[in-house]
Amino acid sequence: MYTLYFMPGACSLATQVILRELNQPVRLIDKSNTPDFAKINPVGSVPVLVDGEQQGDQAILREGVAIILHLLNKHENSLMPSGSVFRTQAVENLLYANATVHPAYGRLFFIAEHISDGPNKDAAFKAAADSINHLWGVVENKLAGQPFLGGDRVSPADILLAVYSRWGEYFPVDIRIGENTSRMINKVIQMDSFQRSLAAESTESNAA
Ligand SMILES: N[C@@H](CCC(=O)N[C@@H](CS)C(=O)NCC(=O)O)C(=O)O
Structure with a gap:
């Protein structure tokens, strides 16, 4: 347990x-x-x-x-492939999600909590959203020829990204998630x- x-x-x-x-x-x-x-x-x-x-x-x-x-x-x-290189690539994707995308969203929480309302806060939100959108663009390109970052099957990175994708709605930002990525996220969220x-x-x- x-x-x-x-x-x-x-x-x-x-x-x-x-x-x-x-x-x-x-x-x-x-x-x-x-x-x-x-x-x-x-x-x-x-x-x-x-x-x-x-x-x-x-x-x-x-x-x-x-x-x-x-x-x-x-x-x-x-969830994890068995071959050595494939396994390392799955860990790479996992770290991309956890160590790159997660901290980018973390900036939104930080700005909301620590910057007073006004133009500086708006500009900080915009800059943070731009960097998040850039990272979603990288995911979108990776998903051009496969449904999941894991290939044909869902991988741990897909699950992490689906969770993070729900955080943008808490903030006044324009988060842009591409079609391939939205499809992947919807499939993960629908999993039992x-x-x-x-x-x-x-x-x-x-x-x-
Ligand atoms: N590097 C840590 C980061 C974890 C993290 O930032 N967790 C957030 C929630 S997603 C948290 O607990 N924040 C503290 C709080 O909001 O009180 C990990 O991957 O476990």
Whole structure:
């Protein structure tokens, strides 16, 4: 059994989708119901995954990519290809999502929180949106000849990108996602594992 600390709609949603794709049972804990979360992750971010039941026999894992690779190494799956180069390319895509696209969206959250309303804030939002749109353009080109970044099958990077794509609507920005990418995102969002993860987040957050 795994325990996943999450925030509704955050990148931890991708971790939950992957757990469900791997048919692994998961207990969800909303970070906002965890007053001592700083003891679990001093950085303050989700996802955090606890692997194991017993104290002393548990691993507490932080950082989304480390968690995802741990799960994919541990459980048989078709999300990651097996050949060495293909596997490295899948990790490259995963890091493109987590270490390049995610921080680009992170700028929107930062601007919303730290810059006072006015022309400077508008300009900062516009610059951040431009860089996000550039990154979606790179994804769009990669998807010109294949439905998913994983090729014919969904890959972890596709799942992460589908989660991030939902963040633009929180801000006054014009995020442009191309047709190929929208098609990929819609397919991922329609996956049973994605829909069940959204429902589980909502149930868990409303329960407290
Ligand atoms: N590099 C970290 C980044 C995680 C991250 O930034 N998570 C966001 C949610 S998507 C978060 O928890 N932010 C803290 C907060 O909003 O309180 C990872 O991939 O795990």
